[in-house]
Amino acid sequence: MKKxxxxxxxxSTEKRRKRQWAVMIxxxxxxxxxxxxxxxxxxxxxxxxxxxxxxxxxxxxxxxxILFEFRLPxxxxxxxxxxGLAVSGCILQGVxxxxxxxPGILGITSGSGLIVVLYLSFYSSTAKAPTLLLPFLALAGGxxxxxxxxxxxxxxxxxxxxxxMVLTGIAVTAAVNGLMIVLMLRLxxxxxxxxxxxxxxxxxxxxxxxxxxxxxxxxxxxxFAFLKSRKLDALSLDENIASSLGVNLNRERLYLxxxxxxxxxxxxxxxxxIGFVGLIAPHLAxxxxxxxxxxxxxxxxxxxxxxxxxxxxxxxxxxxxxxxHAGIMVAIIGAPYFLYLLSKSKM
Amino acid sequence: xxxxxxVSKDHNSSKLKIHARPVRAFLTLTIGLIAVILFxxxxxxxxxxxxxxxxxxxxxVNFNPDVTQHTIIHELRIPRSIADVLxxxxxxVAGAVMQGMTRNPLAxxxxxxxxxxAIFMIAVALAFFPEMSYNGTMIFAFVGxxxxxxxxxxxxxxxxxxxxxxxxxxxxxxxxALLTALSxxxxxxxxxSQDLAYWVAGGVAGIKMPQVLSILPWISFALIAAMLVSRSxxxxxxxxxxxxxxxxxxxxxxxxxxxxxxxxxxxxxxxxxxIGFVGLVVPHLVRYIVGVDYRYxxxxxxxxxxxxxxxxxxGARMINPPYETPISALFALVGVPFFLYIxxxxxxxx
Numbered sequence: 001m002k003k004x005x006x007x008x009x010x011x012s013t014e015k016r017r018k019r020q021w022a023v024m025i026x027x028x029x030x031x032x033x034x035x036x037x038x039x040x041x042x043x044x045x046x047x048x049x050x051x052x053x054x055x056x057x058x059x060x061x062x063x064x065x066i067l068f069e070f071r072l073p074x075x076x077x078x079x080x081x082x083x084g085l086a087v088s089g090c091i092l093q094g095v096x097x098x099x100x101x102x103p104g105i106l107g108i109t110s111g112s113g114l115i116v117v118l119y120l121s122f123y124s125s126t127a128k129a130p131t132l133l134l135p136f137l138a139l140a141g142g143x144x145x146x147x148x149x150x151x152x153x154x155x156x157x158x159x160x161x162x163x164x165m166v167l168t169g170i171a172v173t174a175a176v177n178g179l180m181i182v183l184m185l186r187l188x189x190x191x192x193x194x195x196x197x198x199x200x201x202x203x204x205x206x207x208x209x210x211x212x213x214x215x216x217x218x219x220x221x222x223x224f225a226f227l228k229s230r231k232l233d234a235l236s237l238d239e240n241i242a243s244s245l246g247v248n249l250n251r252e253r254l255y256l257x258x259x260x261x262x263x264x265x266x267x268x269x270x271x272x273x274i275g276f277v278g279l280i281a282p283h284l285a286x287x288x289x290x291x292x293x294x295x296x297x298x299x300x301x302x303x304x305x306x307x308x309x310x311x312x313x314x315x316x317x318x319x320x321x322x323x324x325h326a327g328i329m330v331a332i333i334g335a336p337y338f339l340y341l342l343s344k345s346k347m
Numbered sequence: 348x349x350x351x352x353x354v355s356k357d358h359n360s361s362k363l364k365i366h367a368r369p370v371r372a373f374l375t376l377t378i379g380l381i382a383v384i385l386f387x388x389x390x391x392x393x394x395x396x397x398x399x400x401x402x403x404x405x406x407x408v409n410f411n412p413d414v415t416q417h418t419i420i421h422e423l424r425i426p427r428s429i430a431d432v433l434x435x436x437x438x439x440v441a442g443a444v445m446q447g448m449t450r451n452p453l454a455x456x457x458x459x460x461x462x463x464x465a466i467f468m469i470a471v472a473l474a475f476f477p478e479m480s481y482n483g484t485m486i487f488a489f490v491g492x493x494x495x496x497x498x499x500x501x502x503x504x505x506x507x508x509x510x511x512x513x514x515x516x517x518x519x520x521x522x523x524a525l526l527t528a529l530s531x532x533x534x535x536x537x538x539x540s541q542d543l544a545y546w547v548a549g550g551v552a553g554i555k556m557p558q559v560l561s562i563l564p565w566i567s568f569a570l571i572a573a574m575l576v577s578r579s580x581x582x583x584x585x586x587x588x589x590x591x592x593x594x595x596x597x598x599x600x601x602x603x604x605x606x607x608x609x610x611x612x613x614x615x616x617x618x619x620x621x622i623g624f625v626g627l628v629v630p631h632l633v634r635y636i637v638g639v640d641y642r643y644x645x646x647x648x649x650x651x652x653x654x655x656x657x658x659x660x661x662g663a664r665m666i667n668p669p670y671e672t673p674i675s676a677l678f679a680l681v682g683v684p685f686f687l688y689i690x691x692x693x694x695x696x697x
Binding site (some may be wrong): 100104105152163164166167168170171172174175176178179181182185186197276277298319325326327328331332334335336338339340343 | 458503504513518522524623624670677678679682691
């Protein structure tokens with residue numbers, strides 16, 4: 001008895017859908033586990049029972065302080081930033097049709113970073129600096145770099161060349177880093193330490209006020225990205241196919257790029273130079289749920305949130321006294337993965 | 348084996364048009380050397396304490412340890428300007444050798460991750476062997492440079508795709524990110540950020556004579572070795588088939604060239620930090636002037652690299668006195684537009 005083609009297709013779609021849900025649920029379970037682990041770890045230890053007690057309102061004031069004022073906001077920030085960077089990377093990879101694109105490689109992160117460093121150097125401490133402004137400033141920096149890269153890698157003859165985009169990104173990053181060093185040397189030692197640690201990608205913005213600043217940005221932009229997932233599917237196909245599907249290429253590409261830059265910039269404003277999340281999370285997600293952006297975007301967001309939470313937790317778990325920054329942990333995981341992808345790519 | 352269409356075409360056509368230009372090379376060398384000596388004098392004179400050129404001359408022919416200016420000149424300024432010359436030559440020749448051997452117009456010890464490899468091992472040395480001598484630190488830097496090179500070439504030649512310049516640059520960026528993250532991790536864990544920052548910012552401020560003397564033999568030998576294999580590098584730059592057809596042992600030459608690059612870049616980074624783009628810009632400039640023969644490119648690169656480094660170091664002290672602008676930042680600002688120009692010119696082949 002032979003099944004019809006339609007039946008077979010339906011079956012494989014069902015199979016894929018089941019798989020996609022399985023992936024999402026696994027991510028969610030892992031996330032909860034790591035949230036719990038993250039609440040336990042840090043300079044002052046909280047045992048699992050203590051965490052539970054505190055969560056249900058029976059903690060001492062010290063336990064309350066540690067959990068609600070330090071650990072939880074930090075956990076939320078790392079998850080938001082991880083999700084934001086991952087979705088940003090996912091969009092950039094789709095739009096540029098370049099598997100190796102990511103806000104860090106393209107220099108958007110360092111563009112935002114430059115403005116943030118400028119801004120921080122005007123205020124004597126981060127506490128006094130009005131945090132609400134940070135994402136906007138970072139956005140300006142990110143947009144500036146994105147515009148430079150777009151102009152420099154666009155040519156009339158062959159449009160937006162993905163390879164050239166990456167090379168331009170690397171070069172612009174080098175130039176921005178040069179400027180940054182010049183700026184940093186004018187800072188006094190205290191600020192220098194703060195900025196240096198910011199650049200290495202630490203989750204420093206971890207008060208509820210900062211969470212509330214970041215939250216709307218990330219949520220709104222991720223929802224926007226999700227609404228554009230069909231357009232992103234079309235754009236990540238061949239250019240000719242996309243335009244024959246009736247997508248206004250240039251306009252959609254611009255919208256999506258704006259979303260990607262906005263996400264990356266807002267995240268960078270709170271955590272500094274965290275690279276590779278935007279690269280790894282979409283790749284892992286694509287391998288697990290397939291190339292359709294309707295599932296790929298949320299899976300990337302979950303994967304990214306999980307990744308950064310893991311990195312931040314492991315950094316505290318392995319070296320509790322010094323707290324290896326999340327950015328460093330992510331690079332240690334991410335760079336080898338990037339090299340692996342590079343060795344498999346055909347560019 | 349076609350490594351890169353547009354680039355090899357570029358090489359061939361420029362070879363047909365230009366050949367080599369011995370007269371121009373000779374002029375570049377002579378004028379360059381005179382300029383280097385002149386700017387060494389200026390470099391010794393310029394700084395936080397301004398010194399007359401006549402005093403510089405006097406301190407050289409008639410040194411008087413009781414005159415403060417004479418001691419400044421001997422203790423600080425002279426080692427610094429010799430270091431400029433050595434380091435500029437080292438980075439430039441390392442870039443030239445790499446560009447010739449890999450036929451990669453974007454090769455540079457900074458872009459390919461070699462500098463950050465050296466920094467990584469220096470961080471290891473600082474953390475675990477804080478009492479290490481200059482020579483020991485330098486050997487560590489060589490090892491780091493080797494690790495980075497092995498990683499970059501290994502990963503970009505794995506897989507089926509050919510080794511293109513863009514693959515190398517990407518692998519370089521990733522390896523740099525990894526090794527920089529590891530160095531940062533070590534620096535933060537062992538509270539060495541300040542000590543390491545000195546290297547990372549890049550520059551020759553505060554260099555002392557013992558440091559200069561410890562890199563001098565390494566860089567000199569590597570430069571001489573580069574000259575000795577320069578003819579073979581020219582042949583390799585025309586393509587492996589051409590080279591082996593003409594009886595070159597390409598494998599052996601590439602190993603020797605690799606060692607030369609590691610020693611040059613490692614020694615230079617161990618005293619001056621990761622100064623990028625010198626190795627990228629200088630060989631291109633020199634190739635434009637003297638043609639494609641590496642027997643001319645290598646010595647001219649050494650001279651032009653020294654000159655550029657002296658100029659940049661003087662600039663670093665003059666832009667914002669009494670502070671010193673990091674040289675690596677200056678070079679990035681000059682080198683980046685140049686990099687963009689090359690990557691655009693080489694076009695689709697990348």
